[in-house]
Amino acid sequence: MDGHRRTLSRTATAAVPIAFLALFFAWPLVAILRRSLVVDGRLDVPWGVVTGGLTRQVLWFTLWQATVSTALTLAAGLPLAWALSRFRFRGRSVVEAFVLVPFVLPTVVVATAFIALLPDGVERSVWAILLAHVFFNVAVVVRVVGAFWAGLDRRLWDAAATLGASGGQRRLRLTLPLLAPALASAASIVFLFCFTSFGVIVILGGPGYATLESEIYNQAARLFDLRTAAVLGLIQLAAVAATVLVSGRLERRLGGPRRGGQEAPRPTGRERIAVGAVVLCSVALLALPLLALVVRSLQVGDGYGFDHFTALAHETPALFVAPWHAVLNSLLFATAAAAIALAVGIPAAVAVAGGRRGLDVLLMLPLGASAALLGFGFLLAFADPPLDLRSSPWIVPLAQSLVALPFVVRALVPALRAVDIRLREAAEVLGATPGQIRRQIELPLLARPLAVAAGLAFAVALGEFGATVFVVRADWPTVPVAIFRFLGRPGEDNVGAAMALCVVLMGLVAAVALVSERVLVRGGPR
């Protein structure tokens, strides 16, 4: 294959995600910024906002809580990632599926569980915020780092042990540097999530705490001060872009040699105790708030029963359809969103891994854009035919895929980069076509990260709330939107329906994670 054709095909690969982002991200964002900051045809930015005391206070809180949350999440997630990716034991796939559940639960729901569990003093403090962030994001560390860790060549550790390296030395000088790209990947996603955190801050922090994201929402949707909101939005975008650039630099330091199809060993001796302890503790801590929800969904009057679940079949005034329709809608939208995210994300990941660094930053930006500003932008940008999307149900999976896209790319890029270049060269020398190389060498190596990407995209879409609630039609509610509507009404039946739907959502996510793991990884040829 000559160089010219290769450049051409690489440009074509990058064109798909760029066009997608230009249409569904950049355009609406420009529309709302223009509306906010252009006065009589001239750019008029209220720079006073940037240097204002409020902005400094909000920015400082946003930064430090995101940094501390990320550090805590890594600390909490790494042991579990180690146990799940380096060893084989009964129930491993169940634990892996379970870890994903907190990640997709709507924040309103988790906040309710936290308020029920936490003691009075902690309830509305910064500790509640940090704890909730760890609870939500542990899945990202376990999944992204775990998928990468599992693919690293095990013989390195054996070699190091043979050469006399102690356990501590191996962890510090071998494991950590080898994992650096995946760590950077996971840390940057967690950091961005905490940096742009909204629901947790508003509910668990209350009016005393504000992040940039919650302040943008406050200014735009509540106070309708679009100018202040737009400036804060730009600050947030810049901060996100800077984060992505820095983490991208870390990530590009090449990871260790990878081997596909290696069987994880069963833990032996002291490993057994360590793996058992890590898995049991992590699962117990993650399960506690979820159990509180299950218990509440079964509470009927003074006793227990399944009444709230059977009631999901009947229409209620809180929704315009019977609640179980919301489950169908969620599955439909999430499937479409995951399909879009994969269709756009796979070429994007290939392009990023091939050296398109600008695209990398661009792809992460949707995570950093305020949902409120983007939602307003959608209202302005997609008002007229042929793109009169703002009352079409299909705008929902489009918005969801925008949020899911970075996960697809993040899950694929480290693995794509780490495919040993010599394998490809050897195949080329032996006469394999680029298509053959992709199908027979790269894809088997990538099967697991692909499964992770698909599962994450689907789960993210399933639990997505901030953007969905902004664009969804009342007669097409998703499960998180339905939960939110039920929680907005007084009375036991409404709260019960919300809790029952939470449990259904938890079950769906766990099932999807289990299936994607089994079908794509186990069932697939090696």
Place this chain on the structure above:
Amino acid sequence: MRALATNRRRVALGAGALVAAAVLGAGCGGSGGRPKDVVLVTHDSFAVSKDVERAFETDSGLQLRILQGGDANETLNKALLTAGDPQGDVIFGIDDSILSRALDGDLLDEYRSPELASLEPDFSNPDSHVTPIDHGEVCLNVDRGWFTSHDVPPPTSLSDLVLDRYRNLLVVENPATSSPGLAFLLATIATFGDRWESYWRGLRANGVLAVDGWEEAYTQQFSGSAGSPGKRPIVVSYASSPAAEVIFASKKPSTAPTAAVENGCYRQVEYAGILRGAHNVDGARKLIDFMLSQRFQADVPGSMFVYPVRSGVPLPEAFVTYAVVPKDPLQLPPAEIDANRDRWVARWTDIVVR
């Protein structure tokens, strides 16, 4: 292996088809001929019984489509953002405290429904751009069980709340972010006049908890709502909330577990209006007339837990038994609210949150 590659292609095809379908489908809607639907833009608390909705669709020959856009304030802001090129035909859910913003924003077309003549006298003569649809009263709610078991009399007025025996018992909503929260702030201003700031300092000293929204206050912090993990037995909610606790209970209790305090309630009237630039003005008028009809008005209490504005509309039994209709609810003139709202809210934030 092959299966995976094919799947990927199919996924890509599917996604492409989907985007195309969305664009085409959207392109077809809205254009050509007489509009067959009428679009109602409203807040998250809007609800209507299915048979009432169908009755409108049968009578008018129009399909009713509903877009919900956050709380009342957010819904209005979205409408202001798209003023002149609106998302729908009718907006519903503008309450008094934000009414002047809607009127100043050149958002609405004038319309006087012939049904206005059938409304209670309090409501029958609104600004010509809006039509009143319902009213609700924001009142203190108390957890009766808590007060019985602790042998403390429940509060009977706003001024009781600064008493030592109600320390750490009250949860309120932030007026910057919540509609009942703002109504409650207005109630204290209407009651205490210039002394409202010192009243709130007293509440803060007495351990008031402020949260952002009604959901958190009522379903998470208030101890009286069903299944709530909350620990505070006094909350700012609605006069109709005790009825809801009975209607939605799994086993109907003989007495309501909560009660509204009849003193110090603040009245919120909710209005509808026709959005300037509506595609279906004729349908919009039909919809507003329908919202004032006997049928819709009778459905309002059971669906949205507010009260009808039409005279002679019977209330559901649970409302008669468990809910109160406060006799002399507090109200402030919209112009006064508009002139001072931002300042009041900022002062409140300084006093209670900072």
